[in-house]
Amino acid sequence: MSSASPFERLSPPADTVTFTFEGETIAAAAGDTLAAALLAAGAGPLRRTPATGAPRGPWCMMGACYDCLVEVDGASVQACMTPVRKGMAVRRLDRVAGRHRG
Amino acid sequence: MADADLVVIGAGPAGTAAARTAADAGARVIVLDEQPAAGGQIYRAVGQTTEALAAILGPDYRAGRDLVAALDHTNIRHLPGATVWRVDPDGTVCVSVAGRGRKLAGRRLLLATGALERPVPIPGWTLPGVMTAGAAQILLKTAAMVPRATVLAGSGPLLYLLAQQLVRAGRPPLALVETRLPSAWRAAWRHGPGAFRGWRTLARGAGMLAAIRRAGIPRYRGATGLAVEGAAQAEALRFTAGGREHRIPCRTVLLHQGVVPNIQITGALRLPHLWDAAQRCFRPVVDEWGGTALEMVFVAGDGAGIAGAGAAALAGRIAALQAVHGLGLIDAGARDAAAAPLRRALARERAARPLLDALYPPSPEVLRPDDATIVCRCEEVTAGEIRALAGLGCLGPNQLKAFSRAGMGPCQGRYCGLTVTELLAEATGRPPGEVGYYRLRTPLKPVTLGELADLAPPEVRA
Numbered sequence: 050m051s052s053a054s055p056f057e058r059l060s061p062p063a064d065t066v067t068f069t070f071e072g073e074t075i076a077a078a079a080g081d082t083l084a085a086a087l088l089a090a091g092a093g094p095l096r097r098t099p100a101t102g103a104p105r106g107p108w109c110m111m112g113a114c115y116d117c118l119v120e121v122d123g124a125s126v127q128a129c130m131t132p133v134r135k136g137m138a139v140r141r142l143d144r145v146a147g148r149h150r151g
Numbered sequence: 152m153a154d155a156d157l158v159v160i161g162a163g164p165a166g167t168a169a170a171r172t173a174a175d176a177g178a179r180v181i182v183l184d185e186q187p188a189a190g191g192q193i194y195r196a197v198g199q200t201t202e203a204l205a206a207i208l209g210p211d212y213r214a215g216r217d218l219v220a221a222l223d224h225t226n227i228r229h230l231p232g233a234t235v236w237r238v239d240p241d242g243t244v245c246v247s248v249a250g251r252g253r254k255l256a257g258r259r260l261l262l263a264t265g266a267l268e269r270p271v272p273i274p275g276w277t278l279p280g281v282m283t284a285g286a287a288q289i290l291l292k293t294a295a296m297v298p299r300a301t302v303l304a305g306s307g308p309l310l311y312l313l314a315q316q317l318v319r320a321g322r323p324p325l326a327l328v329e330t331r332l333p334s335a336w337r338a339a340w341r342h343g344p345g346a347f348r349g350w351r352t353l354a355r356g357a358g359m360l361a362a363i364r365r366a367g368i369p370r371y372r373g374a375t376g377l378a379v380e381g382a383a384q385a386e387a388l389r390f391t392a393g394g395r396e397h398r399i400p401c402r403t404v405l406l407h408q409g410v411v412p413n414i415q416i417t418g419a420l421r422l423p424h425l426w427d428a429a430q431r432c433f434r435p436v437v438d439e440w441g442g443t444a445l446e447m448v449f450v451a452g453d454g455a456g457i458a459g460a461g462a463a464a465l466a467g468r469i470a471a472l473q474a475v476h477g478l479g480l481i482d483a484g485a486r487d488a489a490a491a492p493l494r495r496a497l498a499r500e501r502a503a504r505p506l507l508d509a510l511y512p513p514s515p516e517v518l519r520p521d522d523a524t525i526v527c528r529c530e531e532v533t534a535g536e537i538r539a540l541a542g543l544g545c546l547g548p549n550q551l552k553a554f555s556r557a558g559m560g561p562c563q564g565r566y567c568g569l570t571v572t573e574l575l576a577e578a579t580g581r582p583p584g585e586v587g588y589y590r591l592r593t594p595l596k597p598v599t600l601g602e603l604a605d606l607a608p609p610e611v612r613a
Contacts, residue, residue, distance in 0.1 A: 094279050100530060108566075109285070112186075
């Protein structure tokens with residue numbers, strides 16, 4: 050990905066699952082949430098805010114702040130509450146429309 | 152007909168302990184929890200952890216295994232991945248599991264929804280790479296991930312614990328930047344004798360500080376003017392300490408200013424809340440059993456006031472005893488006999504709390520941030536906009552919400568509510584308890600129309 054990861058894994062994952070973010074293939078550890086996998090991959094901002102287009106990433110990692118919203122299959126989901134599934138197509142939530150979803 | 156004698160919301164220390172106590176007394180219990188596994192945030196993923204990771208996280212984390220294992224009981228149904236979005240005073244709970252909505256009814260409800268990190272509004276706190284200290288712990292617990300080139304900043308023992316864990320992981324932070332003034336010790340000193348009864352807590356803290364010192368992590372105290380620099384992500388933390396300006400280039404900044412009760416459900420139920428001046432937050436009014444103004448609703452754990460995991464488990468057991476007594480499963484004598492040792496242990500657990508509160512107060516800068524700082528992350532409303540509206544005569548958080556959209560985003564005020572209360576209190580010269588908090592409403596988390604439609608009776612759906 051464009052920027053190196055702000056996080057590192059203490060050991061390489063035993064099982065990996067691949068999915069795509071903005072069309073690029075990412076290898077996640079089996080059992081990762083999307084937020085953990087995207088942070089580990091250095092995927093950069095997960096969304097831009099509807100109000101000013103400011104970049105955002107995970108803040109709370111516990112489903113409370115909604116700053117890690119991403120688009121999966123046309124719906125916005127919380128990356129920190131969504132387990133990675135093989136072949137998932139994930140997109141940055143860049144649209145101004147606020148189609149929020151828990 | 153009720154689905155359970157007791158519905159517990161939250162599978163952290165309070166919820167799991169309460170569920171087991173009630174189940175042991177013969178109650179049928181349903182435990183609803185949003186995460187994939189029990190343990191709450193403090194014992195997140197404790198049932199799946201490896202020995203190597205448990206060694207990094209420390210013995211207190213490992214102790215959570217017993218709590219999680221206690222849910223394994225024939226009378227307990229644990230529903231993970233369950234997001235509660237409505238609770239009614241009659242005990243009905245609306246919840247979504249795997250995208251499907253459903254209704255559950257309990258004869259008694261125990262709200263054990265724990266704590267949230269206190270909002271930390273400083274310039275740059277919305278940048279990617281800036282996270283709560285708790286978020287970093289969750290990444291460590293669930294994914295064995297550690298932050299690179301990180302600075303820990305703020306106030307509170309969790310920063311020391313996280314620093315110690317990162318040292319054990321072989322990835323010490325670049326620095327520990329504390330907003331606490333050295334004079335906090337003077338204010339805290341009067342709590343000394345009482346706190347001595349909580350010596351275990353204090354000994355743990357001393358151990359953490361020793362680990363930080365041995366690792367040679369630079370520690371800055373009395374830091375002010377904290378700001379995160381960066382264009383698209385965090386690049387440096389700026390602050391003033393010891394009369395000098397500092398700038399630490401980094402990749403991640405982990406902020407913490409203590410935790411506050413999660414009052415989303417108790418607020419939506421319109422239960423009475425009070426302003427806790429020591430912890431600078433609202434908490435629901437509960438009696439010595441965790442009982443509330445609604446006979447069937449109990450609150451236990453950090454959601455009733457911050458006291459930590461040990462106290463939460465004890466309070467959960469005490470509330471469960473009263474709940475099963477109310478259901479006629481145990482008599483008053485058995486309830487009181489079982490509660491007595493729990494109460495003594497709870498008093499010990501709580502003993503160190505006033506000292507901790509006095510030692511690690513939230514920084515005034517995050518309680519009442521500068522005008523340019525974003526307060527509402529969702530709608531990007533600044534402290535200056537809130538002060539300006541207060542100057543125009545806006546009196547309360549709900550009017551402010553309508554004027555500014557602060558608190559109207561998807562987080563529903565979880566990370567701006569207390570700041571708005573503090574700013575309005577400052578601007579109007581009224582105490583925060585009088586200013587009040589946002590009116591909390593259903594749905595407590597965003598839901599789809601489909602999840603709502605799932606609740607319709609079959610004849611309507613057909």
